[in-house]
Amino acid sequence: MCNSFPGATAVSEVSIYDWPGMDGAAGGSPHLHTASTEAYVVQQGTGRLETLDSRGFTSTPLAPGTVVWFTPGTVHRAVNDSGDLRVLVVMQNAGLPENGDAVMTFPPEHLVDVEAYSRAASLPSRDAAGGGAAAGAAARRRRDLALAGYLELKAAVLESGVAALADFHASAAQLVSGKTGAWRGYLAGGAQRQAGLTGQQFESLESMESFYLQGARTTMGERKTRRIYGMCGRIQAWELSETAIVGT
Structure with missing residues (x-):
């Protein structure tokens, strides 16, 4: 079963939250990915991508046609200025982001261990009492908590430089350290397998063997x-089907 896009990537469409935050800007839950690079392809609306990385704080304008990507460890916040910002998200290592690769910028007391983080990060299931309304309210509370921690982190970076990210990076690594065993399975069946197949194809071509x-x-x-309800906004994913394409 082919369950990812070429190169073992994942593709989804995200409508960035239009909920105003405590600083007056609407947007999603700031977070980082610990082992996956992420890319935005802006489809609609305008806004900003705020990042905290090795360069410090950066704000990148987003408009239709903009393509921007960021590597693991980049704290990022999507800001929805127009109210209708929508992006196509391309994620490296399909399976990892869906299984805990991301860590949100909660205040430090919520990052002390996996249990404390999970209490702050979890959302009710779609089948829980209240359904979508309950999930939406919980997602907004989660966003507000992540934003509170992010604004403190951003202020510290602006004042003291990128060294201010070290404690959050250490907390993120500690929180996901127990997941890497399962992640290796996604790597072996995804990107690693894809790279191995490409190597085999090179060998076939070198011997002028075209059977594959x-x-x-x-x-x-x-x-x-x-x-x-995702971290940055409402997510619409694509699921890959084995349905054959019939020629006409």
């Missing part, structure tokens, strides 16, 4: 109307 090309196929990405 006869197994070529086309796969459809099936879009299901199922938006979930």
